Amino acid sequence: MSILDETFELNNQTKIPKLAFGTWRLKDGDEAYNAVASALKIGYRHVDTAFHYFNEKSVGQAIKDSGLKRDQVFLTTKLPAEIKNHDDILKNFQESLDNLQTDYVDLYLIHAPWPWSDINLDYRYDGANQEAWRTMEEIYQSGRAKAIGVSNFDVHDLKNLEKIWSVKPAVNQIEFYVGWTQPKIVSYSKLLGIQLEAYSPLATGGLATQAEIQNIAEKYRVSVPQTALKYVLQKGILPLPRATKAEHAKSNADLNFEISADDMTILDHIPDTGQARHNVTMG
Ligand SMILES: NC(=O)c1ccc[n+]([C@@H]2O[C@H](COP(=O)([O-])OP(=O)(O)OC[C@H]3O[C@@H](n4cnc5c(N)ncnc54)[C@H](OP(=O)(O)O)[C@@H]3O)[C@@H](O)[C@H]2O)c1
Incomplete structure (x- = not known):
């Protein structure tokens, strides 16, 4: 069975x-439209976007034009990190639905616990995130998001929501790739039964120069990106690779091999060669 036909089950x-x-960085218009249309042709049935990728219109159009029924595509979008108050969230969510030409999303995530202009661990947006989560629950109860979750949340941020949640987040989407595996938030999310998603699973393109991962890829006769994606999946984490080139999208879905436990351990110890600066979710 192809990985494109396999599913995880969320806690709801x-x-x-x-x-x-x-779809991050895919420009609204031809670039995003063509990439998503081609991914759907290849057989992808799960698309990850965000209001702040400013490409929801093209993503929605590509899904609409694909000929697939709405319920055949799992669609995720995200609430901008800067918007935390009830009324603005409801307004922004409706704008996302309009952009995407749909009346529901499959997964709606709080993009980050902090505004992008103020990423630090000294000041926490605890009250604001609690208000945002209560509003996410309201959207969930309305049926317009089939699941709700968070992104870039660390242990502190999850504990903050735990104090008030009636609905547990279904997903935490974090930066995760060979060399950057954030063990604290991974184990805490798993403990709570929250599905992890790996963003930048190819280190935004930065893994290709790694000698150790190249050696393992050669051993299995696959590419470095295929090795990196399989590594994420074998950790029980859901990777979200982006590709503008159709041949990349196609090979990223060709993952019919198994990395041995010994090779997984080697990959566990590969140093980080991705971007120098990470978002702070390592608490
Ligand atoms: N929640 C968040 O805060 C957050 C933050 C970052 C990302 N994300 C999500 O995670 C997704 C992926 O992360 P990312 O955009 O940082 O990038 P990524 O998937 O780690 O890497 C994308 C890069 O890898 C290249 N690539 C893909 N497949 C390849 C292959 N088979 N061979 C060689 N090169 C290949 C792509 O090239 P081509 O384009 O040339 O094909 C592109 O340059 C985003 O698009 C977004 O949906 C979420």
């Missing part, structure tokens, strides 16, 4: 395809 029993197509 929703099925989520194990491999997603990421």
Whole structure:
């Protein structure tokens, strides 16, 4: 069976395809439209976007034009990190639905616990995130998001929501790739039964120069990106690779091999060669 047909089950029993197509940096218009249209042709059934990728219109159009029924595509979008108050969230969510030409999303995430202009661990947006989460729950109860979750949340941020939640987040989407595996937030999310998603699973393109991962890829006769994606999946985490080139999107879904336990351990110890600066979710 192809990985494109496999699913994880979220903590609210929703099925989520194990491999997603990421769309960050894909420009609204031809670039985003063509990439998503081509991914859907290849067989991807899970698309990850965000209001702040400013490409929801093209993503929605590509899904609409694909000929697939709405319920055949798992669609995720995200609430901008800067918006935390009830009324603005409801307004922004409706704008996302309008952009995407749909009346529901499969997964709606709080993009980050802090505004992008103020990423630090000294000041926490605890009250604001609690208000945002209560509003996410309201959206969930309305049926317009089939599941709700968070992104870039660390242990402190999850504990903050735990104090008030009636609905547990179904997903925490974090930066995760060979060399950057954030063990604290990974184990805490798993403990709570929150499905992890790996963003930048190819280190935004930065893994290709790694000698150790190249050696393992050669051993299995696959590429470095295929090795990196399989590593994420074998950790029980859902990767969201982005590709503008159709041949990349196609090979990223060709993951019919198994990395041995010994090779997984080697990959566990590969140093980080991705971007120098990370978002701070390592608490
Ligand atoms: N929640 C968040 O805060 C957050 C933050 C960052 C990302 N994300 C999500 O995670 C997704 C993925 O992360 P990312 O955009 O940082 O990038 P990524 O998936 O780690 O890497 C994308 C890069 O890898 C290249 N690539 C893909 N497949 C390849 C292959 N088979 N061979 C060689 N090169 C290949 C792409 O090239 P081509 O384009 O040339 O094909 C592109 O340059 C995003 O698109 C977004 O949906 C979420």
